[in-house]
Amino acid sequence: MTREVEGRRRRPRVMTVLATVAALVLAGLTAGMIGTASAAPTESDRSGPGRAEGTPCSAAARACVDLANSTAWLIRDGRIEAGPVPASFGKKGQRTPAGVFQVQWKNKDHRSAEFNNAPMPFAVFFAPGGIAFHEGNTETESAGCVRLSRANAERWFNSLQVGDRVEVTNIPQ
16 A cells, blocks of 8 residues: 655555554564563463462462452462462452563552552552552452552562563462
8 A cells, every 4th residue: 555755655654653553562572561461370270380389370470369369479480489468459340350461560659640649559560551569458449450468568569570470360279
């Protein structure tokens, strides 16, 4: 799809922009810079030698979240580093997504631009839509984030690094 402008064959501007965006997205995915969710861990992922014993997640996970049982773990080299600890998740209409993610960024003193500047201490962002681990009330549901006690949120913040694997499952143990 080209057109001739001043004696030269050219693509329409929209095609050039789309091609550029596609190239940037592909480059970001290849470099691991853009987080994407894959399917939630399945029963077969939880059995056998690839599973972190005592969790519903694989040994490759660095953080594990069990939505069905309101718990979370830190995992290092396939072994539990911390957990299970109590956690709360998204309410109806704002559910915490299940899947396999990567830590995208962290902010110790984050405030939510979406929810009236609400504090999100020790925020570790891992899923699209601003989903993060952070300090909060573990007795109430969130707007999608994984809330942890202050001590646990601080531990998750200090332990997790950008690029670490986070698995969120809704499969009862």
